[in-house]
Amino acid sequence: MTVQDIRFYVEGVRSGNRRVLSKAITLIESSLPAHQDTSKEILDTLLPFTGKAVRLGVTGVPGVGKSTFVESLGMMLTNMGKKVAVLAVDPSSTRSGGSLLADKTRMEKLAVQDGAFIRPSPSGGTLGGVARKTRETMLICEAAGFDVIIVETVGVGQSETTVASMVDFFLVLMLAGAGDQLQGIKKGVLEIADAIAINKADGDNIQKAEQARNEYETALHYLTPETLTWTPPVLTCSSLEHTGIDKIWETVTSHRQALSETQELMQKRRRQALEWMWFLVEEGLRDRFYKHPDVKEKLPQMVTDVKSGIMTPTIAAFSLLDLLENT
Numbered sequence: 461m462t463v464q465d466i467r468f469y470v471e472g473v474r475s476g477n478r479r480v481l482s483k484a485i486t487l488i489e490s491s492l493p494a495h496q497d498t499s500k501e502i503l504d505t506l507l508p509f510t511g512k513a514v515r516l517g518v519t520g521v522p523g524v525g526k527s528t529f530v531e532s533l534g535m536m537l538t539n540m541g542k543k544v545a546v547l548a549v550d551p552s553s554t555r556s557g558g559s560l561l562a563d564k565t566r567m568e569k570l571a572v573q574d575g576a577f578i579r580p581s582p583s584g585g586t587l588g589g590v591a592r593k594t595r596e597t598m599l600i601c602e603a604a605g606f607d608v609i610i611v612e613t614v615g616v617g618q619s620e621t622t623v624a625s626m627v628d629f630f631l632v633l634m635l636a637g638a639g640d641q642l643q644g645i646k647k648g649v650l651e652i653a654d655a656i657a658i659n660k661a662d663g664d665n666i667q668k669a670e671q672a673r674n675e676y677e678t679a680l681h682y683l684t685p686e687t688l689t690w691t692p693p694v695l696t697c698s699s700l701e702h703t704g705i706d707k708i709w710e711t712v713t714s715h716r717q718a719l720s721e722t723q724e725l726m727q728k729r730r731r732q733a734l735e736w737m738w739f740l741v742e743e744g745l746r747d748r749f750y751k752h753p754d755v756k757e758k759l760p761q762m763v764t765d766v767k768s769g770i771m772t773p774t775i776a777a778f779s780l781l782d783l784l785e786n787t
Contacts, residue, residue: 469502473604474509478577481604485579488596503596506603511729513545513602516712517623519613519649520633525659527566528699529633530612534567536705537608538575545601546570547594548580548612549623577606595626595736624652625732628725629712633659636672650676651683655692655711662698669696689718754783 469487472480487499520526527548534544546567570576579597598609613623624630632653650656656676661669676694685691693711697704719725749755762780765771 466498466501466505469498470505473502473506473600476604481577481600482579484600485597488600489593499596503599506600510599510602513606514608514712514716515598515611515627515629516608517611517613517627517630518633519620519623519630520659521635524633524635525699526612526633529657529659529697529705530610531567531570532699532702532705533709534570534576534610535573536702536709538570538573541575542607543575543605544570544573544577544608544610545598545604545606546576546578546610546612547597547601548578549594577601577604594623598626620649621652625735628719628728629654629715631708631712632656634672634676635660636665636669650679652686653692654690654715655708656680656694657704657708658694658696659699661696661704662701666696687719687724689722689724690715749780749784752784755780758783 469480469484473484484499484502487495487502490496490499518526518530530546530548534546537544567578571578579601594611598611601609609627611623611627613620620630620632630652632649632655634656636658658669658672658676673694673696680692680694695704695708695711697708699705716725719728750759759780762771762776766773766776
């Protein structure tokens with residue numbers, strides 16, 4: 461791709477052209493080497509224009525109402541005059557490789573707002589897909605002038621931890637009235653949460669939501685906060701009735717102000733950038749390993765030998781790694 465082509469994407473993104481923005485994100489998501497090379501040049505040129513947006517991650521158990529919550533929050537923010545980008549990480553089918561790209565249909569009101577941009581993107585069935593594509597898409601959206609980037613994750617597997625490692629504020633949505641409130645909640649998710657919100661606190665569920673809030677507050681007392689500057693609060697909200705959403709946004713802005721004053725937000729982003737670099741190094745090494753011609757030739761037989769007990773896993777692993785040193 462020529463310098464003029466790179467300039468076309470950079471200028472288009474910087475001017476807020478939605479069509480060019482979408483095409484740039486498509487390049488990032490592409491697995492074609494030529495597209496990856498182009499996206500790297502675009503990102504490198506746009507990097508000085510990134511970093512100003514509020515990066516908010518949202519997760520929760522299936523059925524908690526993440527999309528309804530994100531739409532309610534997004535509508536409130538756009539009505540405040542803010543530009544909002546929603547990056548929805550969709551679960552890819554392990555059988556077909558397809559994904560459930562339905563977020564635009566679930567967020568019909570937000571999708572037609574001039575100040576909103578919704579981009580559902582398949583994870584590719586791997587955490588690496590989430591980390592690389594979503595991180596870089598987030599930077600592209602920041603360069604396009606969006607004030608708030610909301611990353612909505614599917615809330616399964618380790619995707620919560622992956623998303624938490626790329627945002628400033630990580631919000632965990634929970635349900636009340638679904639049996640034991642603490643059952644099935646991974647301690648690791650509570651440890652990385654900057655706030656917990658009990659959703660669907662409306663109608664007959666208000667009392668149950670308040671009870672759940674008390675239980676989560678008790679649970680959080682037994683965990684060590686990530687920073688002395690911030691103690692994760694437990695809030696209640698109703699996405700359908702649009703109650704408590706403003707309080708959650710106030711919490712996000714208070715967190716940002718508190719960590720900015722102590723320089724912890726900047727330090728957090730620097731730490732995340734280094735973690736991203738090492739992740740890409742490891743991903744690149746893994747990719748080059750499997751593409752190595754000698755590895756591709758000998759790997760199937762070694763797998764067979766290990767399975768049959770002819771070769772130990774240790775010998776097989778080091779023999780494969782030795783192939784890389786001989787090139």
